[in-house]
Amino acid sequence: MQNRPRRSFPWDRDWLVVVLLAYRGVNRSYALREELVAANSSSACAMLSSVGIWQTRRVASWLLIGATATLLELALLRLLYEIVNLPLPVATAVAAEVLIVIKFVVADRWVFGHPWPAVDRLARYHGASAGAFIVYWLIVNGLGVLLGLPYVAAFLIGTAAAFTWSLMSNFLWVWAS
Structure with a gap:
């Protein structure tokens, strides 16, 4: 070869x-x-x-939730930043936290099949999301506030950077079987 x-x-x-x-x-x-x-x-x-060739349905479902949540988070960020006039660092934090909780509830039930959300899984999910959030928040605000990049472009770059952390931490830690 x-x-x-x-x-x-x-x-x-x-x-x-x-x-x-x-x-x-x-x-x-x-x-x-x-x-x-x-x-x-x-x-x-x-x-x-x-991860044993990854459960295809779970990964595909997780990706669908992530893509949908990204669009919802961008809409919420736009509402908070442009209409409510929150500073970008505050708007990004609020939008991210709202979507973190929504993504957990949906993924816990739909992707991983748990009948009810559990506090221990929510705590692990928040821990995993913290790393992704730090990457996302620093990039969005660094590019948007410090470098003047439009916040939508900064949001997309920050979201792409946080994706790697989220994928591995969710499948290997939060919902590891």
Whole structure:
């Protein structure tokens, strides 16, 4: 097997590979692993192995919740920042916390099948979300307030950066089986 040179992307390619392959289904796990090895993507192989080729439905559901929550959070941020006139640091914190709680309730029931939310899972979810929130908040406010980037663009960049933390911490810690 020849080594292929790694291509350079502005985002971590391994995360993109893992997310895209999660949609292909569990039945092709051996072929997927071979594709990753051929692509010289060892960290993606390790990520897939560590969660047993990821329960495809759970990952897809989690991604759908995340995408929907991102749109709702942007709408709430716009309301708080442009209409209510809260300072951007306060508006981002309030919008993020509201959506953290909503995402937990929906994911706990729909993605992970728990009949009722539990305080211990909510506490772990908040712990996992804290890391993602710190990344998100610093990027949005650093780019928006300090560098003058429009807050919507800063929001999208901050959300993309926080995604990596959330995906791993949710599946490997909060709802680890």
